[in-house]
Amino acid sequence: MSNRFRIASLVYMMTNAVLFGIGIVAVLTIPALARNAMDWVPLTVAASFILAAPIAWVIAPRLRARYWRHRDGDVISGPSTATDNP
Template sequence: MTDNTLARARVAALIFVMVNAVVFGVGLVTVLSVPALSEHAFFWIPVVVLASFPLSAPLSWLVAPTMMMRFMRASHFVHARPLR
């Protein structure tokens, strides 16, 4: 595992909980706002809870580089050669 991949995995692990909360919230709002799903909420809400975990992992992996961009730009300027 390269340093970049390890850093990406760490950032993805940190933001996993936040992404999971957003995915769960979107699913819950969808279930409660659609009348056909709302009638069977006792079934669909646990489905949303269980589905939010595996959906959040790849989404966290995709969002992680965006979260790392600010740090990468800052470290690039710190390690860059000074102008003369």
């Protein structure tokens, strides 16, 4: 089991919750969708389960420390080691 899969499985749960929240708020606040909420809520649940997996897979490598380094090895954030004075 790769590290990316492990991280993605943890991120999947959070991504699923966010997508479901966005979807259910949209269903309940848009009057045209709220009239048929019994049809839209199960669709929202299914869509959040399906869409969360690829989104979590894309997010997972970004959570690894190696991803945030420059190609030359310098860390993006932090104090600079270069000096301006010769």
